[in-house]
Amino acid sequence: MAYQFNFAPVFANFGQLLAGAWITVLLSFGAMLLGTVVAVVCAVGKSAGPAPVRWLINAYIEIIRNTPFLIQIFFIFFALPAIGLRLSPNVAALVALTVNIGAYATEIIRAGIESIHKGQVEAGVALGLKRGQIFRYVIMKPALRTVYPALTSQFIYLMLTSSVVSVISATDLAAAGNNIQSKTFAAFEVYLVITGMYLLLSLAFSALFALVRRAAFDYPMSR
Amino acid sequence: MNVFKKAAAVAAALALLAGYGAPTARAQTPDEIKSRGTINIGMLVDFPPFGILDLEGKPDGYDADVAKLLAEDMGVEANLVPVTGPNRIPYLLSNQVDILVASLGITEERAKQVDFSQPYAGIEIFVVGDTGVEVKNADDLAGKSVGVARASTQDTAITGMAPKSTNIQRFDDDATAVQALLSGQVPLIGASNTVIAQIDQAAPGRFDKKFQLRQQSQGIATRPGATEMMAYVNDFLTRKKESGELNALYEKWIGAPLPDFVLKTTK
Structure with a gap:
């Protein structure tokens, strides 16, 4: 192989890559938080809501989980303006990622909720806990603890999926890489560097998830 | 075949190549x-x-x-x-x-x-956009969004001449940039005369040419x-x-x- 590596154009534009990586972090982190809220609401609705609510949530989950993310983001960016809803590229990307992760996380969290034994809730009632307290401490916390590994690996996958959002001209890490590559033609070097950056981001998110697990869920099981 | 005949043949061949190889x-x-x-x-x-x-x-x-x-x-x-x-x-x-x-x-x-x-x-490339948008030259692009295909001639041209406050939105190809214009996501895009002809077919009268970026005969x-x-x-x-x-x-x-x-x- 006689390829001459030339990283100079990549490092000359490194500021653009850092700015793109920051957008990727914001988009991923925002979608994780908002998506978890969406998922908890939908999971409770699906487990305990009236029939029409359950049907709606089921439709949402099936549509999102059985269509490509690329099409979902095109729909939000290019089709919604037709009914008067115009979002800027980065906001559209955040909405698309939230809607997407929301559907996957709903099913994960619902599995956690259904793993809580009925007797545990009855024990909470017997102890005189209020409804909110039962929901928070007796149902949600152990449920989230059970599904935490599945949920966080879905979050990492979400961060990697966010590399697609450059198709609607959002300015994430992949878009910054594409811009530099199309100007300098240093495809090998650019994609090698952003591959490394995505890997670092994944590891950083994993480390953050481990810290959260220790802070929130590191209590002894009582069995 | 003796040496002289051979040499003569080679010489004749060389002469053909040198002088008459491509007279047609x-x-x-x-x-x-x-x-x-x-x-x-x-x-x-x-x-x-x-x-x-x-x-x-x-x-x-x-x-x-x-x-x-x-x-x-x-x-x-x-x-x-x-x-x-x-x-x-x-x-x-x-x-x-x-x-x-x-x-x-x-x-x-x-x-x-x-x-x-x-x-x-x-081939001509223009900035085109909604008929209601007032843009006559590169300076008028200040504060506006312009869609382009990443690394295309129009990307290079607009990036070179637009004011700093212009928001240049780079899409992966012409088709996506046109889609952004048609759906109203961007008021303006840079495009060649061939692409503009397609836009006029898709949405007659909605868009007009604002100013020319480059032309090449x-x-x-x-x-x-x-x-x-x-x-x-x-x-x-x-x-x-x-x-x-x-x-x-x-x-x-x-x-x-x-x-x-x-x-x-x-x-």
Whole structure:
């Protein structure tokens, strides 16, 4: 192989890559938080809501989980303006990622909720806990603890999926890489560097998830 | 065969190569070409839709059709010779082809080496947008969003001339940039005349051209000093522009009418 590596154009534009990586972090982190809220609401609705609510949530989950993310983001960016809803590229990307992760996380969290034994809730009632307290401490916390590994690996996958959002001209890490590559033609070097950056981001998110697990869920099981 | 006969044969072969190897393409005047019965025309085959290879591997495209039209006009066979971007002018200057119909952009530097005809094709790029948006020049782009295909000529042009406060949104290709314009995500995009023709078809009257970013005329080229041939080519182009045949070919391949600056430049 006689390829001459030339990283100079990549490092000359490194500021653009850092700015793109920051957008990727914001988009991923925002979608994780908002998506978890969406998922908890939908999971409770699906487990305990009236029939029409359950049907709606089921439709949402099936549509999102059985269509490509690329099409979902095109729909939000290019089709919604037709009914008067115009979002800027980065906001559209955040909405698309939230809607997407929301559907996957709903099913994960619902599995956690259904793993809580009925007797545990009855024990909470017997102890005189209020409804909110039962929901928070007796149902949600152990449920989230059970599904935490599945949920966080879905979050990492979400961060990697966010590399697609450059198709609607959002300015994430992949878009910054594409811009530099199309100007300098240093495809090998650019994609090698952003591959490394995505890997670092994944590891950083994993480390953050481990810290959260220790802070929130590191209590002894009582069995 | 003795040594002398062998040497003589080699010498004869060398003489053929050196002096008479390619005499057929040396015709300088239309009369010489007509008496020979074929015209050797150099064209690109890697520049769609102007020059391509068809399914049988033969040159095709707008340039091929113009070349065939010229040969037909002279009453001779067209011999289409595939050339490449870097070697097309050397092919002409070394007499391997008679003329070039090779999407050769008319530039001052090239005009020092070859003679150019009046333009026979052209590409223009514009900023286009909603009819309601007031933009007359690059400075008016301040504070506005403009969509472009990443790393396209229009990206380079707009990035170079737009004020800092312009929000340039880079999409992966022309189709996505057009989609963003049609859906109202961006009020303006940079696009070539061929793309603008498609936009007008999709949404007649919604958008208009704001200002021109660049234009490029392509000419037919001959060797310097081939004045009779050049006069013939210019006369041919003027006649075919008037008859509408050139425009029809352009519509067939590019899907848009010949730009005005091509149609109206006759010499």
